[in-house]
Amino acid sequence: METPIIDFIKKYNEAKTARFHMPGHKGVSFLGFENIDITEIKGADDLSCPTGIIKQSEENASGLFKTKCTVFSVGGSTQSVNAMLFLAYSVRDKSGNPVVLAARNAHKSFVFAVAKIGAEVEWLYPEKSNSLCSAVITAEVLENKLKQMKTKPFAVYITTPDYLGNVTDVKSLSEVCRKYNIPLLADNAHGAYSAFLNEPFHPVQNGADLCCDSAHKTLPAITGCGYLHIEKNDYFGFSKKAHNAMTVFGTSSPSYLLLQSLDLCNKYIYEKIEDDLLECSEKVKLINRLLNAKNIKNISCEPIKITMDFSTVQSNNFDFAEHFRSYNIEFEYSDKNYIVFMASAYNSADDFNKLASAVNSLPEFSQSTVTSLFDFVKGEQVMSVRDAVFADSEEIPVEDAVGRVCGAPTVSCPPAIPIVVSGEKITEEHIALLKYYDKTHIRVVI
């Protein structure tokens, strides 16, 4: 597979051209990569409406992901989430209030995108969940909700896979959405690689009309790299507007380091990813076997993610996170019940050996009878998300927040899923949940 962006910059760098253009470092090495950090000079194309090397590289990506069109993001999934909402909003039924119907485990980027376009949100709650991170919505739940709604939403929005590795059945949801002629939008920030598995569960290959991926989360790409994908049938004609939508929310100086990284990802995907994923999932299976021997479950449905569930063992306050850190292992996420380890083919044998040793040295826990079920707090929306996000606000201790209206959601990364949504009236139940997630302060509308 060709790498047109990398090839162009390599040639440009070798030509030793006098750089009387941005960036100001002029290719001189400070951090070490400046010589290949350029801007939109002649021949380098324009990410906002590509016709040259960026177009070629995006088309390569589109072929690999089997989409109608794939647009590069240099603002991670966040930029694509904004663009997805914007695109769906642009084809909405103009009568009535614009409402987006979203699974409640949406990332904060969704809430901020809703605020920016000025839509309302109605939440979809799962039949059962084990965490704030998980809201797997079934076709039945979606259809029942749609039947009850007086105003048809302009989009249905889901997050799959979620932070813990739960995967939604996108195909069945897309059939419901098709029936109601509503675009299905999928936040697949954690699942770019899933297009290249033996049994792919990438949303855009299973009927999501629009889908965002963070390339940097599961592919060997630099932080900030992402994609916006448009499904191959393009029922809503999004492909013609996709670059414009991304431009509305992106920088006018896209990083060519990130574009080269995405260009190189194409080559990696084409040449190597399938074998790498198989190899990595075999290593994960090995860890799973060690975990089983300790009575600890990996609840992730993803083959390269390990979500250790400590909620079902009698652990007597054993500090799992610190146990793994004592083996010089850092993981993606932990809370009181789970630790999430994200693996890739670029984890070394030594990395996996460390993880195996850390698991092997865990005590053998006995199973507890407790099953950890999570209840979402169904907050009352007393102000629009937009008004609350853009309102003047102050940060106060969570104990003092009952009855106040949430401003910007109090969430840290990861998993950055709002515990209280902007515009919701804060209740005792919210406070309990905020405390459960160790939040001491919350931003409220003044």
Ligand SMILES: Cc1ncc(COP(=O)(O)O)c(C=O)c1O
């Ligand atoms: C589910 C989900 N969606 C969207 C994002 C935003 O992705 P990015 O950091 O690539 O902008 C994240 C980031 O962690 C995420 O976890």
